[in-house]
Structures are given as C-alpha cells and as structure tokens.
Amino acid sequence: MVQIDLAEIPVRRANELIREHGAKGEDVEVLNPDARHHVGVGLISPITVRVRGSAGYFCAGLSDAARFLVDSNTGWGLGDNMYSGSVVVGGNAGAIAGLAIRGAEIVIKGNMGSRSGQVMKKGTLCCCGNANFMAGYMMYGGRIIILGDSGERLGENMAGGEIFVAGEIQSLGADAQVVDIAADELDNIREFLDRYDISFKGTFKKVVNAGKQLRYATREQQVRSIPFYHFSGDCDYWNPKIQEDIYIKSQIGRYRVRGYGGARALPHFSDIAFRKDLSRAGEDAEAVSKVAMHTQIGGKSGAKPLDLTMPVLIAPMSYGALSASTKAAIGMASTLSGIAENTGEGGMSEAQRSNAKQLVFQCLGGRLGWNIHDMNRADGLEVYISQGAKPGFGGQLLAKKVTKELAEIRGIPQGIDLRSPSRHPDILGPDDLIIKVEELREATGYRIPVSVKLGAGRVHDDVKIALKDTFDFIELDGMQGSTGAGGAEVMEYVGIPTIAAIRAALDALEEIGRSGEIQIVLMGGLRDGIDAVKALCMGADAAAFGTATIIAGGCIACMQCHVGQCVTGIATQDPEHEKRYNVPVEAQNIHRFLESVRFQIAALTQALGYDDVKKLSRDDLVALTPEAAVMTGLPFDPSYRDQEREIRSRVR
Amino acid sequence: MCGVAGIMFKNGGGSNETGRALIEMLDGCQHRGPDSTGFALYDAGEDDRLHMRFFVGTGDEDPKAQIARIKEILAEHGVRVIKEERQANHFRAVADFSGDIQKLSYALEHAAKVVSIGRSLEILKDVGSAHDIDKQYDVRHFKGSHGLGHVRMATESEVNPEAAHPFWATGFEDLAIVHNGQITNYFKMRRRLERRGFEFHTDNDSELIAVYLADKLQQDVSLKEALRMSVDDLDGTFSFLVSTKDEIGYAKDRLAAKPMIMYEDDDIIALASEEVSLNRLFPGKALNTSEPPPGAYDTWSR
Structure with a gap:
C-alpha cells in the first residue's frame, strides 16, 4: 500500500498520484485528509483507497471501479456520479451522499445528510x-x-427505484408511497448487509413511486400548422395563435408544452444596423481568405482551448430532443467547417463523439448520461445553469421520445414524461459552484476547458459569478433561443432578449474592472453570419447557432418538436420517422450553411474596414428602434434602416 | 456566496486565541469567498467602555476630515475618547460612555461609516483574504472568549469594505451575525422593521438578519427563541451564525440548502460551512462532527 500525505502535498497532486498508482494496480492510503475536498475524484482503476480521517466534498466523485474506505466523515456529494465500485464511510456523510450514482455501492456507518441519493440511477446507497x-x-x-x-x-x-427504511419515516414526499416488501427483496438486502459485515435483524418498509405524476395528466394536443410568420403574428392581440392557445388550454387544463423558439416579436438583431456604408459588401468573392477568423475559446486557465476556424460554435442541443441521426449530421458538419459541437443534455452518444472533432459535454442537474468516461473523451465540459428559452426551468422530454435506448443512456425509467430538475443537487449558490467546477477539473486533470451555460435572466449578477467561479468561458443564451420542449408561457415571457443580454454581461465585467477576462459565446435566435457579426461587434467572442443549423438540415419549423413524430426525422426517436433523415446529405447542407456564415462574417468584416474579426467594434453599430437603443446602449439612428433591409440580399 | 465560521471557548474566560483560531478556519474555506473577509471578536469588555470602529479613507473623502467629523459627533453626545488609532481602513476609538447607544449609533451612521460599536465586540473586516486582514488589523493577537468569521464572494454588490461581513446590528451593542445564503423576503421584512423605526445602512440581506434578531432581543425574547422565530419568518436559503456578548448561536433554513457543520468537545463549540474549516483547528485528527437538520437552531453561552 502506497501512502500519500495530504499534509505534504495538495489534493490536485495527490489525485494525480492516486491515478498513477491506480493505473499500476497499487492500493493507496491517504494520510491527514483533514476534510479536504475532491479526494479520489476521477479515479477509474479497481484499486483500494483508504482515507485515514475525514474527507471533504465529492470524495470518490466521478470515479468508476475503485473501492474507497473512509475512516471518519465525508462532506457533501459523497460518491458523486460513481459508476461501479464502492465507498464505505466509518462516520457520517454530509448532504447529497450518493448523488447521481449509476451503479456504485455506498455504505455509511453513521448518519447521512439531506437529499441523499438525489437523482441516483442505479446501485445501492446504504x-x-x-x-x-x-x-x-x-x-x-x-x-x-x-x-x-x-x-x-x-x-x-x-421516478423509479426503491427506498427501504427500518426505522420511522417522518413523512413521505410527493408521489411516493409505502408498499409491502417482498421476501426476495429482503433476502437481497440481507445479502448486501452481510457482504459489508453489517449485522441487522429487523425488517423494512418499502417506499416506491406512487405513479401519479410520472406523466402529464392530459396529453399535449396536436396543433394546427400555422405558418411561423403568422404564428409570431403581426397583430399581438387576437390572432390565430392566441385563439388556438386558448382552445388547447380549454382541452388540457394546464400550461402548454411545445417545441421551437419564442414566437413573440422582441427587439433582436434586425433592430440593429451597421453604421458604415456597406454598398460594396459581398463583392469580393475572396473575402474569406483576406479576413482573420481563427478563434480559440476557453484557454485562459491553461486548458486546451477549442480551436475554431471562425468565431462560431454549434449551440447545445440534446440527443433526445433530436434524433441520433441529426446529432451525427451536425457533428459531421461541425468537423467539416472546423468548429465545435455541443452535446446538450442527456449524454454523449457514440454517433456524436465519432463525428464531431471537437465536442463540448454538458452537465445538467439531472446528470442524465453524465459520466467520467465521456468526460474524459470530451473537448470541453459545460455546467448548464439555464437556457434562454426557459431560464430557471429544467428540460422536458415527453414520453413518446423516452424510448428504451434513450432511457438507458440517461439512466431513467422508459416511457415517463421526463421533466429534468431545474437546478443542480450540488450547486445551490456560487460558493458550492466553485467546488463543483474544481471537481470537474480534478476529474479531467485540468486538461479541458470548463464553461458555463447561462440563460439570460439576471445576467449582470450571473456573469460576475461565472468569472469568480473560474469558468473558462460563458455561453450566454438570450430569450430568443429555442428548445425541444418547454412551457409555452415561459418560452414567450421569461428572460431577456439576446441583444440585451450581451450588453448586461459586458457592463457587469466593466463594473468590477474585469473586462476581457472571460470570453463570451452569444446565442439565442442568431440566424446567419450577419447576426453573428453584430454579436461580435457588440462584444461577444463567438456566436453559436442552434435552430439555424436544424433548419439548414431540413427542419420545417412546425413548432412541434415536443410531440416526437417529427416528419423530417429531426426531433424524434421513432425509427420510422428517423429513417427519413439522410445523414450525409443533411451534414452537407448544414456544412454549406456554416460556410455561408463564414462568408458573411468575412465579407462584412472586410466591408467594415477590418482584416480581423477581433477588430470589430460597437462603434460600427446603431440601433434602429428606441427599444433596441435602450437595451443595447447603441445610438438610435433609424436612417440606416434601408441599408439593413438590403444587406441580407447583398451579402449571402 | 460565502463561508462562515464561529467559535466559542467554554473555559479560560477572555484569554483564548479566538483571532488565531478564526484565521485558520476562514483560510480553510477561503475558496467559498475570495473577495473579502471579516471577524467579529469578543473579549470580556468593561461597563461604560465602548470600542468603536469606523471605515475611513475607503471613499473619495479625506480620512482626516472623516475622523474630525466623527470626533465632533462623539463630543456632542458626551463620549469621552480615551484612546484612538488608525488601522488600515479603520479608525478605532475607545471611549467612556454610559448613554443611549442606539441614539449615538444612528447619529454616527448619518455622518460616518460605522463598522461596529460595542462593549465587548469589535468587528474587523475589509477586502482581501483572512491572512490579508490579519496583516492589516493584527487579528491573530486578539484574545477573547468567542467570535465569528466570514469569507465573501461579491456577486450582487461590488467588492468594497462596507459590504464585507460580519454585520453589526446597528445600534445594538455586541450583536453580530455572519450569513451564507439569500433572504428572499428581504424587502417585506425590511419594510416591517423600518416601520418600527429601525434604520438600514446597506442593501445586504445579512444586515436584515442582524436587525431582526436585535429587535427580538430588545423585546426580551431569548436568543434561542429569536432564532426559532427566524426560521419561520425568514424565507430563502440560509445558514447563519449570531453572537452576543455571552452567547453564540446558529439557524438553518427548512430546506437545508446551505451547508453548516459543527463540532463540540469539553473546551469548544465550533461551527463552520465546511468540515475542512473545523479540521484546521485539529490538524491530522478526524473529528466527531454533526450536521444540523433543516430548520435547526441552537445557542451556547459562555
């Protein structure tokens, strides 16, 4: 047994050593842990780690196969996300012990803290x-x-699993019930307790899901196909959309769930114009070769940055909301165009990893599909706090899309209306978040950037927190962003517009004298390279496209992504529908769209008088409406309206 | 947004190394709040002897003019200063006074940035780490019976010395709190207290807790009972510590959303956001700690 003394070396070095010894199959003894955080995080070798004292937060977190023995107590998040392997704690464990485990066995000899076993998928927490x-x-x-x-x-x-309690149950939670324990279940528990030398002779009450809230009580109605321009409505008062909305609510008796983006007219990039004469823009067919567009994102703390041939990324979209084929095509297109793709919620499928050269792996509150092995093969990690389409709410994946295969990768029961948690079990404030970020870095050896996805709400505060919590970059998503499924009211009315969000973000950094210290990727309803250039002018370091790439790949914008019967094979998990999606063809379509974005960025940058996208400036913009002027702080000058109207036909 | 720590020595009167202990505890959880750090330290105190601390030179105004104005108000209220000194961003005065502290405090608040006024309490706080504050204010040599500490990450408000914790309940001698979390019914509670004549000097929700508790104590409610009431009256996520001349206590919200852990033996009671802080007091030793349940509160006296 090798000894590692935490009184002598920091945890970061200790974890490197533990992994090295693990690779050689050598057991490790950790001395003087003194409740330090992150002991053993990211270990994936079947060795024994004996902790001689108390461990802090996330002990054994994001590990697989190892056996941990902790003599005394542990802090929050014991065994976070552990796959196989085991932990035995001699004393007490803090809150959220066994958080999101996916197969591990965790035994706590003392008491365990609040919310233990939150979002766990598989394994035993005793x-x-x-x-x-x-x-x-x-x-x-x-x-x-x-x-x-x-x-x-x-x-x-x-939503699933079983809880066995030998003593008193103070009270049951929502949608939980007590049922009789079967003889074989009791035998299984006894076998488990014997294996860990726990002598216990009593019996148990069994608590399971009561099945009353796993699905919406009423089904989502099929909506009429209202053309999008009509849907968003010239008339904001009584229009076909409002009428339909009322009709559907009269049938389902609750808020509606639908897919796609907001459909309410809000100040957006069309309300901003370039204040220079752009009559020659787009004439130079060689613009791309004359403008520097190479961009690196996320390298500020020494991790390997995302390396982009232009300041563009694919916005996070999940395998689940989208079909595997769609994710494959987007991945291919991102590789062909030399940019980065993002998994969104719900895990990293093989199709995503093998097709995208650079792939950011998203970590959400439900930890659906989150695991150390895919973290290790990601090019970036991203903590999702919220998204522009529905800030403050979790994702929704209605039962039709929760197929056997999908349920397996996410680690959830098949056929439920999956309403993902809106917050992370282990992030209840910026102070917890910083410890979480550190855990993700420890697990991946500080090799890859860790970013944060923020839906635009309290951007001013959130951006400061992101900077102080040491994130490598921010993905900032305005309320024009889309989603696979969300409450309709939330999509239309919660959040702040994309153009207001970037302004708030930059103001916040300036206010604390930290401008330029964290990169910002702006997204939320960006449609093309023209919007991207405006975003860059406003101060974003890169722009990300979600819905636009889906449309490039064949989406007909029917706004029924939530239903799961997407006729184009995009927003579906049904093989009959998915087979309509031709992956190589759509990958080329998306790639061509991305190349058009590249040309537009180059042509406009050139027309504005620069040879490098990094030289784009706020001074190049005016606001065409008073609302946009107030939101962005740009000068109000409607005289550029005609040029703005023509620019899309000139530069394409 | 923060990390908290508190310690009370059960024996030895006012001669324990509270300053040194709290520096260690806060250094252990500095990751929770790198922007500013503060200490509320208690010694035995003497009747009619006030310890006063003010921020000077933190804004644009000349510190000499600030100090002159402070002394003018002290003189007006019949406060006889027997010792005064500048310490980094603080002006410290020790004085003889037997009048109404609340009246004096409000008068001073209108003219200066008061850090604390008390018979046994002194608050030392500023921008920087626990070790930074120690260097500037000599925390480590402070001997006493108990104290609180706090590390802060500035989010909603700017990084400035005034926004650092601990918070003194303005006008109430020797009452300090440190808080980790967010009070969501802040404005409602604040308006309620303002209608009753209390003054607030920041927009920080932690100040509200201090004033809320002071109000209860003034009505002769025990500290323990005041904490019990706070769990019902305050909405949000919180773990806070409170100290008075003779007592130390804590309360935790009903969702147990913010961490707190405690250790007790024959000599001390120590509370902190994380066990790593408690362990700093006993390097190399595994402690028998406990985590209070949701909605818990308790007090200890010396």
Whole structure:
C-alpha cells in the first residue's frame, strides 16, 4: 500500500498520484485528509483507497471501479456520479451522499445528510444511522437502504427505484408511497448487509413511486400548422395563435408544452444596423481568405482551448430532443467547417463523439448520461445553469421520445414524461459552484476547458459569478433561443432578449474592472453570419447557432418538436420517422450553411474596414428602434434602416 | 456566496486565541469567498467602555476630515475618547460612555461609516483574504472568549469594505451575525422593521438578519427563541451564525440548502460551512462532527 500525505502535498497532486498508482494496480492510503475536498475524484482503476480521517466534498466523485474506505466523515456529494465500485464511510456523510450514482455501492456507518441519493440511477446507497430530510429526492432508479429513521419528505418526486427504511419515516414526499416488501427483496438486502459485515435483524418498509405524476395528466394536443410568420403574428392581440392557445388550454387544463423558439416579436438583431456604408459588401468573392477568423475559446486557465476556424460554435442541443441521426449530421458538419459541437443534455452518444472533432459535454442537474468516461473523451465540459428559452426551468422530454435506448443512456425509467430538475443537487449558490467546477477539473486533470451555460435572466449578477467561479468561458443564451420542449408561457415571457443580454454581461465585467477576462459565446435566435457579426461587434467572442443549423438540415419549423413524430426525422426517436433523415446529405447542407456564415462574417468584416474579426467594434453599430437603443446602449439612428433591409440580399 | 465560521471557548474566560483560531478556519474555506473577509471578536469588555470602529479613507473623502467629523459627533453626545488609532481602513476609538447607544449609533451612521460599536465586540473586516486582514488589523493577537468569521464572494454588490461581513446590528451593542445564503423576503421584512423605526445602512440581506434578531432581543425574547422565530419568518436559503456578548448561536433554513457543520468537545463549540474549516483547528485528527437538520437552531453561552 502506497501512502500519500495530504499534509505534504495538495489534493490536485495527490489525485494525480492516486491515478498513477491506480493505473499500476497499487492500493493507496491517504494520510491527514483533514476534510479536504475532491479526494479520489476521477479515479477509474479497481484499486483500494483508504482515507485515514475525514474527507471533504465529492470524495470518490466521478470515479468508476475503485473501492474507497473512509475512516471518519465525508462532506457533501459523497460518491458523486460513481459508476461501479464502492465507498464505505466509518462516520457520517454530509448532504447529497450518493448523488447521481449509476451503479456504485455506498455504505455509511453513521448518519447521512439531506437529499441523499438525489437523482441516483442505479446501485445501492446504504445508511446505517438516520437519513436526514428528502432522501431519494428525484431518484430515477437504484436502491436506498436506511437502517435508522428517515427525515421528512422521503422519496420526494422519485421516478423509479426503491427506498427501504427500518426505522420511522417522518413523512413521505410527493408521489411516493409505502408498499409491502417482498421476501426476495429482503433476502437481497440481507445479502448486501452481510457482504459489508453489517449485522441487522429487523425488517423494512418499502417506499416506491406512487405513479401519479410520472406523466402529464392530459396529453399535449396536436396543433394546427400555422405558418411561423403568422404564428409570431403581426397583430399581438387576437390572432390565430392566441385563439388556438386558448382552445388547447380549454382541452388540457394546464400550461402548454411545445417545441421551437419564442414566437413573440422582441427587439433582436434586425433592430440593429451597421453604421458604415456597406454598398460594396459581398463583392469580393475572396473575402474569406483576406479576413482573420481563427478563434480559440476557453484557454485562459491553461486548458486546451477549442480551436475554431471562425468565431462560431454549434449551440447545445440534446440527443433526445433530436434524433441520433441529426446529432451525427451536425457533428459531421461541425468537423467539416472546423468548429465545435455541443452535446446538450442527456449524454454523449457514440454517433456524436465519432463525428464531431471537437465536442463540448454538458452537465445538467439531472446528470442524465453524465459520466467520467465521456468526460474524459470530451473537448470541453459545460455546467448548464439555464437556457434562454426557459431560464430557471429544467428540460422536458415527453414520453413518446423516452424510448428504451434513450432511457438507458440517461439512466431513467422508459416511457415517463421526463421533466429534468431545474437546478443542480450540488450547486445551490456560487460558493458550492466553485467546488463543483474544481471537481470537474480534478476529474479531467485540468486538461479541458470548463464553461458555463447561462440563460439570460439576471445576467449582470450571473456573469460576475461565472468569472469568480473560474469558468473558462460563458455561453450566454438570450430569450430568443429555442428548445425541444418547454412551457409555452415561459418560452414567450421569461428572460431577456439576446441583444440585451450581451450588453448586461459586458457592463457587469466593466463594473468590477474585469473586462476581457472571460470570453463570451452569444446565442439565442442568431440566424446567419450577419447576426453573428453584430454579436461580435457588440462584444461577444463567438456566436453559436442552434435552430439555424436544424433548419439548414431540413427542419420545417412546425413548432412541434415536443410531440416526437417529427416528419423530417429531426426531433424524434421513432425509427420510422428517423429513417427519413439522410445523414450525409443533411451534414452537407448544414456544412454549406456554416460556410455561408463564414462568408458573411468575412465579407462584412472586410466591408467594415477590418482584416480581423477581433477588430470589430460597437462603434460600427446603431440601433434602429428606441427599444433596441435602450437595451443595447447603441445610438438610435433609424436612417440606416434601408441599408439593413438590403444587406441580407447583398451579402449571402 | 460565502463561508462562515464561529467559535466559542467554554473555559479560560477572555484569554483564548479566538483571532488565531478564526484565521485558520476562514483560510480553510477561503475558496467559498475570495473577495473579502471579516471577524467579529469578543473579549470580556468593561461597563461604560465602548470600542468603536469606523471605515475611513475607503471613499473619495479625506480620512482626516472623516475622523474630525466623527470626533465632533462623539463630543456632542458626551463620549469621552480615551484612546484612538488608525488601522488600515479603520479608525478605532475607545471611549467612556454610559448613554443611549442606539441614539449615538444612528447619529454616527448619518455622518460616518460605522463598522461596529460595542462593549465587548469589535468587528474587523475589509477586502482581501483572512491572512490579508490579519496583516492589516493584527487579528491573530486578539484574545477573547468567542467570535465569528466570514469569507465573501461579491456577486450582487461590488467588492468594497462596507459590504464585507460580519454585520453589526446597528445600534445594538455586541450583536453580530455572519450569513451564507439569500433572504428572499428581504424587502417585506425590511419594510416591517423600518416601520418600527429601525434604520438600514446597506442593501445586504445579512444586515436584515442582524436587525431582526436585535429587535427580538430588545423585546426580551431569548436568543434561542429569536432564532426559532427566524426560521419561520425568514424565507430563502440560509445558514447563519449570531453572537452576543455571552452567547453564540446558529439557524438553518427548512430546506437545508446551505451547508453548516459543527463540532463540540469539553473546551469548544465550533461551527463552520465546511468540515475542512473545523479540521484546521485539529490538524491530522478526524473529528466527531454533526450536521444540523433543516430548520435547526441552537445557542451556547459562555
């Protein structure tokens, strides 16, 4: 057994050593841990790690196959996201023990803190003492065994799995019920306890999901196909959209869920114009070779940055909302155009990884499909806090799309209306977030950038937090951003517009004297290279496209992404529909669209008088409406309206 | 946004190294708040002897003029200064006074940036780390019976010394709090207290907790009972520590959304956001700690 003394070396170095010894199959003993965080994070070798004392947050987090023995206590997030392997804790464990585990066995000899087993998928979390409040909160599967008493709201909103309690249950959570325990289940528990030398003779109450809230009580109605321009409505008062909305609510008796983006007219990039004479723009067919567009994103703390041939990324969209074929085509197109793709929620499929040369892997509150192995093969990690389409809400994936295959990669029961948690179990403030970011860096050896995705709400505060929490870059998403499924009211009315968001972000950095210290990728309803150039002028370091790439790949904008029967094979998991999607053809279509974006960026940059996109400036812009002027701080000058109207036909 | 720490020595009266202990504890959780750090330190105190601290020179105004104005107000209220000194961004005065502290405090608040006024309490806070504050204010040599500490990450408000914790409940001698979390019914509670004549000097929700508790104590409610009431009255996510001349206590919201962990033995009671802070007091030793449940509160007296 090799000894590593944390009184002598920092945790970062200790974790490197633990991994090195792990690779050689050598067991490790950690001395003087003194409740330091991140001990053993990211270990993927089947060795034994003995911690001689107390460990801090995320002990054994993001590990697979190792066996941890902690003599005393552990802090929050014990065994976070652990796959196989085990942890035995001699003392107490803090809140969210067994958070999001996917197969590990965790045994706590003392008590465990609040919300333990939150969003766990598989494996066993066993507490020999008492469990605090809300154990099994939003768990999707696996087993929690509590030999003592349980606190309030046990199994709150659990979607799957079982909780066995030997002592008293203070109260049950929403949608949880007590049922009889079967003889073989009791035998299984006894076998488990024997294996960990826990002598216990009593019996258990069994708590499972009560099945009342796994699906919406009423089904989402099929909507009439209203053309988008009509849908967004020239008339904001009584129009066909409002009429239909009322009719549907009269049938379903709740808020509506739909896909696609907001359909309400809001100040956007069309309300901003270039203040220079652009009559010659687009004439030089060689513009691309004359303008420097190469951009690196996320290298500020020494990680390997994303290397982009132009300041453009693909916006995060999930495999789940989109079909595997669509994600494959987008990945291919991103590679062909030399930019980066993003997994969105729900895990990294093989099709995504093999087709996208650079792929950012997103971490969301439900930890659906999140795991150390895919983290290790990602080119960037991204903590999703919220998205522009529905800031403050979790994703929705209605039952039709939760197929067997998809349920497996996400680690959830098949056929539920999946309403992802709106917040992370282990991020309840910027102070927790910084410890989480550190965990992700520890797990991946500080090799790749860690970014944050922010839906535009309180941008002013959020951006400062992002900077202080040491993120490598920000993906900032305005309210014109789209989604696979969201509450209609939220999509239309919550958040702030994209053009206002970038202004707020830059103002916040300036206010604390930290301008330019964190890169910002702006997204949320960007349609083409012209919008991208405006975003860059306003101060974004890069622009990201989501909906535009989907449309380039065949989307007909029917706004029914949530239904799961997408006729183009994009927003569906049904093989019958998906087979209509021709991956190589659509990959070329998306690639061609991205190349048109490249040309537009180059042509406009050149026409504005620069040879490098980094020279684009706010001074090149005016606002065409008073609203846009107020939101962006740009001078109000409607005299450029005609030029703005023509620019799309000239530079394409 | 923050990390908190608190310690009370059960024995030895006012002769314990509270300053040194809190520096260690805060250094252990500085990652939770790199922007500013502060200490509320208590010694035995003497009747009618006030310790006063003010921020000077943190804005554009000349510190000499600020100090002159402070002394003018002190004189007007019959406060006899027996010792005064400049310490980094603080002006510290020790004085004899037996009048109404609340009246004096409000008068001073209108003319100066008061950090703390108390018989046994002194608050030392500024921008920087625990070690930075120690260098400027000599925290480590402070001997006493108990104290609180706080590390802050500035988010909603700017990084400035005035926004650092601990917060003193203006006008109430020897009452300080440190807080990790967010009070979501801030404006409602603030308006309620303002109608009752209390003054607020920041927009920080932590100041609200201090004034809320001071109000209860003034009505002869015990600290423990005041904490029990706070769990019902305050909305949001919070773990806060409070200290008075003789007591130290904590309260935690009903969702247990912010961390807090405690350690107690025959000599001390120590509370902190993270065990790593508690462990700084006992390097190399595994501690028998406990995490209070949601909605918990408690107090200890010396």
